[in-house]
Amino acid sequence: MDDMRFYCLHSELCKTLANEKRQMILGTLRDGEMTVSQLREKTRIPQANLSQHLSLLRGRGVVSARRDGTHVFYSIANPKIIQAFDLITEVMLESLEQQKGLADRALAPDAAE
Amino acid sequence: MDDMRFYCLHSELCKTLANEKRQMILGTLRDGEMTVSQLREKTRIPQANLSQHLSLLRGRGVVSARRDGTHVFYSIANPKIIQAFDLITEVMLESLEQQKGLADRALAPDAAE
DNA sequence: GTACAACATTCGTATATTCGAATGTACTCG
DNA sequence: CGAGTACATTCGAATATACGAATGTTGTAC
Numbered sequence: 001m002d003d004m005r006f007y008c009l010h011s012e013l014c015k016t017l018a019n020e021k022r023q024m025i026l027g028t029l030r031d032g033e034m035t036v037s038q039l040r041e042k043t044r045i046p047q048a049n050l051s052q053h054l055s056l057l058r059g060r061g062v063v064s065a066r067r068d069g070t071h072v073f074y075s076i077a078n079p080k081i082i083q084a085f086d087l088i089t090e091v092m093l094e095s096l097e098q099q100k101g102l103a104d105r106a107l108a109p110d111a112a113e
Numbered sequence: 114m115d116d117m118r119f120y121c122l123h124s125e126l127c128k129t130l131a132n133e134k135r136q137m138i139l140g141t142l143r144d145g146e147m148t149v150s151q152l153r154e155k156t157r158i159p160q161a162n163l164s165q166h167l168s169l170l171r172g173r174g175v176v177s178a179r180r181d182g183t184h185v186f187y188s189i190a191n192p193k194i195i196q197a198f199d200l201i202t203e204v205m206l207e208s209l210e211q212q213k214g215l216a217d218r219a220l221a222p223d224a225a226e
Numbered sequence: 227g228t229a230c231a232a233c234a235t236t237c238g239t240a241t242a243t244t245c246g247a248a249t250g251t252a253c254t255c256g
Numbered sequence: 257c258g259a260g261t262a263c264a265t266t267c268g269a270a271t272a273t274a275c276g277a278a279t280g281t282t283g284t285a286c
């Protein structure tokens with residue numbers, strides 16, 4: 001079973017996305033490239049911490065950086081990341097709907113289960 | 114900024130996928146529903162640990178369970194999970210390609226950068 | 227009822243992540 | 257050169273995750 005390597009890489013990429021701050025960064029970067037300062041203003045993430053997350057995202061190839069003078073512009077490396085992001089959103093919303101449905105049924109137990 | 118809740122839920126779903134064992138489970142379940150025993154054989158994950166992961170996946174609505182006698186059948190709750198899974202695979206492979214490209218260029222530095 | 231199989235949960239520990247504080251580096255301007 | 261801005265890295269402590277071992281639960285058969 002050499003799928004092991006496959007699943008490892010797979011989960012590694014998921015881990016990179018598995019953090020609210022990093023999701024926030026991606027959600028902000030989806031509109032186009034942006035400097036760290038701009039990201040800091042939009043996301044309200046403290047500078048050091050923001051840099052840490054950007055470093056991780058960079059290391060995993062999720063975003064890419066471009067230096068221009070004293071500024072560094074970040075952008076999403078692969079547009080498919082955005083597709084994945086949106087799919088996750090859909091799954092999330094549908095899951096919430098479903099849970100809501102279950103809750104409603106529990107509150108109004110007309111028919112027996 | 115109430116996107117906070119959005120990004121939280123978003124990353125929570127990603128966290129659910131951010132583990133090799135759970136990826137393995139999903140990769141195995143994508144062919145159809147399966148009992149815990151079958152999953153254990155295919156994935157070689159110890160029973161208790163497998164149950165723990167399944168419990169987490171169930172709690173987050175990623176898989177659903179159906180009991181039949183003494184067996185419990187698990188299946189992927191939302192087909193979009195599989196789409197997301199495959200997108201992640203694509204991103205991963207393209208990222209590997211790109212890294213390989215960079216490595217090749219580093220080994221054969223003909224033209225200046 | 228007992229015995230057994232299939233699966234789930236709890237608990238404790240090892241390991242990984244996250245984040246702030248401090249410090250470091252790269253670049254520009256004068 | 258020094259000073260200031262933009263960004264990155266390191267370190268340590270708090271928190272979260274993963275997993276094995278033991279124990280529980282649920283269902284079937286007898």
